[in-house]
Amino acid sequence: MADALKIGIAGLGTVGASLVRILQQRHDELAATCGRAIEIVAVSARDKSRDRGIDISAIEWFDTPELLAQNGEIDVFVELIGGAEGAADIAVRHALARGIHVVTANKALLARHGVELAILAEEKGALLNFEAAVAGGIPIIKALRESLTGNTVSRVYGIMNGTCNYILTKMEKEGLSFDACLKEAQRLGYAEADPAFDIEGNDTAHKLAILTTLAFGTKIAADEIYLEGISNISIDDIHAAADLGYRIKLLGVAQRTETGIEQRVHPTMVPVESVIAQVDGVTNAVAVESDILGELLMVGPGAGGNATASSVLGDIADIAKSQPGAQRVPVLGRPAKSLETYKRAQMQSHEGGYFIRLTVADRTGVFAGIATHMAENGISLESIVQHAKQPVNGGQKTIILVTHATMEDHVRTAVDAIKAEDYLVGEPQVIRIERPKAG
Numbered sequence: 001m002a003d004a005l006k007i008g009i010a011g012l013g014t015v016g017a018s019l020v021r022i023l024q025q026r027h028d029e030l031a032a033t034c035g036r037a038i039e040i041v042a043v044s045a046r047d048k049s050r051d052r053g054i055d056i057s058a059i060e061w062f063d064t065p066e067l068l069a070q071n072g073e074i075d076v077f078v079e080l081i082g083g084a085e086g087a088a089d090i091a092v093r094h095a096l097a098r099g100i101h102v103v104t105a106n107k108a109l110l111a112r113h114g115v116e117l118a119i120l121a122e123e124k125g126a127l128l129n130f131e132a133a134v135a136g137g138i139p140i141i142k143a144l145r146e147s148l149t150g151n152t153v154s155r156v157y158g159i160m161n162g163t164c165n166y167i168l169t170k171m172e173k174e175g176l177s178f179d180a181c182l183k184e185a186q187r188l189g190y191a192e193a194d195p196a197f198d199i200e201g202n203d204t205a206h207k208l209a210i211l212t213t214l215a216f217g218t219k220i221a222a223d224e225i226y227l228e229g230i231s232n233i234s235i236d237d238i239h240a241a242a243d244l245g246y247r248i249k250l251l252g253v254a255q256r257t258e259t260g261i262e263q264r265v266h267p268t269m270v271p272v273e274s275v276i277a278q279v280d281g282v283t284n285a286v287a288v289e290s291d292i293l294g295e296l297l298m299v300g301p302g303a304g305g306n307a308t309a310s311s312v313l314g315d316i317a318d319i320a321k322s323q324p325g326a327q328r329v330p331v332l333g334r335p336a337k338s339l340e341t342y343k344r345a346q347m348q349s350h351e352g353g354y355f356i357r358l359t360v361a362d363r364t365g366v367f368a369g370i371a372t373h374m375a376e377n378g379i380s381l382e383s384i385v386q387h388a389k390q391p392v393n394g395g396q397k398t399i400i401l402v403t404h405a406t407m408e409d410h411v412r413t414a415v416d417a418i419k420a421e422d423y424l425v426g427e428p429q430v431i432r433i434e435r436p437k438a439g
């Protein structure tokens with residue numbers, strides 16, 4: 001049997017501790033599968049004395065990830081710390097500079113520095129594997145980076161944040177408010193004490209930026225993503241969507257258009273019969289639409305120690321199985337230096353269906369007035385209804401509009417015109433509609 005693959009693991013939290021446990025428990029099976037043993041020879045975290053429920057007494061401890069990356073006698077540096085800057089970033093650069101392979105689950109690091117790190121890895125002949133960084137246990141990176149080579153991708157989208165999907169699912173199933181569902185998610189450990197990063201869509205944006213690069217061969221452009229979170233979604237929106245045959249999901253969508261690439265993260269109405277609409281709770285789903293394959297949809301656990309460690313383990317095993325000196329798969333699907341400049345398609349030019357919920361004064365002429373604003377902006381309506389479940393309330397009523405495919409700019413102009421009318425009460429709600437091809 002070939003020499004063991006020696007790995008150093010920095011970060012022994014939820015994912016790191018799961019990985020250590022799995023590698024220790026499955027040592028012999030992995031050695032048989034990979035043709036060589038995988039040995040953890042070094043570890044690092046912040047607090048050496050912390051009980052992590054794993055036995056690391058025989059493994060060399062480094063006081064910082066940087067020291068491990070610089071001095072560890074390792075073939076692979078596994079980064080499970082997190083964060084775009086600081087300890088993770090510094091250590092990964094040191095490892096790559098030594099030509100040591102890196103496996104990471106860190107979407108923030110890749111979204112911020114992915115291209116630079118890929119260039120460094122390729123210059124040094126090292127691998128930089130990151131399957132766990134997007135949608136946890138779902139092997140979407142390998143699918144895009146390797147299996148779909150040669151396909152022209154037109155759209156990639158998905159539910160990539162379990163916290164948001166848990167909250168939206170619970171709101172729908174139990175008729176509870178956003179705040180009540182967020183509190184429950186925090187109680188169950190699905191949401192952080194400060195949940196802004198998840199619910200405002202930033203976490204999904206990091207993952208989308210990585211998928212966009214793999215799908216379209218462009219440089220990572222995490223700052224160019226149109227972002228709207230779910231904190232604005234009310235139970236009324238969920239009910240209205242259900243009445244119209246839709247569910248609301250926080251989707252990240254990257255799409256090739258005539259003017260560039262659209263990257264957007266926002267609450268989205270998807271037809272209730274589509275497979276992605278059925279993806280409930282903390283589960284994730286990622287879909288790819290491409291010319292040769294057609295539609296691919298992958299559904300599975302997007303987070304959690306074991307699910308994430310499963311992807312990290314797959315990345316380590318790939319390295320263990322690879323022959324020394326063998327041709328490397330480019331980190332981001334094509335050689336990092338040949339990634340194209342990202343050309344952003346403006347959100348105003350986005351075309352799709354829209355759901356618009358308006359609370360208006362209950363008086364004659366309002367319906368006609370709204371229809372006129374729509375017509376003046378060339379917006380064709382699929383339906384315009386007074387919401388059946390909204391009782392007339394203090395002389396007000398709720399009107400729901402659903403448009404046929406139209407341009408975002410036209411919708412914004414029409415809604416702005418309605419905002420200037422004295423019959424409008426409160427802020428209009430506008431939610432984009434997405435029609436998946438897959439399922």
Ligand SMILES: NC(=O)c1ccc[n+]([C@@H]2O[C@H](COP(=O)([O-])OP(=O)(O)OC[C@H]3O[C@@H](n4cnc5c(N)ncnc54)[C@H](OP(=O)(O)O)[C@@H]3O)[C@@H](O)[C@H]2O)c1
Pocket residue numbers: 010011012013014015016044045046047048050064065079080081082083086087105106107108132133136302303304305308
């Ligand atoms: N958890 C998931 O479900 C999940 C899913 C997909 C991807 N990921 C990604 O996986 C990575 C790890 O996540 P996690 O949930 O396992 O995080 P975690 O539970 O917070 O663990 C982080 C680990 O990193 C160590 N650490 C933090 N800052 C450090 C520093 N400055 N120097 C040295 N060690 C440091 C911590 O040490 P101490 O233990 O001593 O404090 C801890 O062991 C992140 O990039 C995350 O985005 C996680």
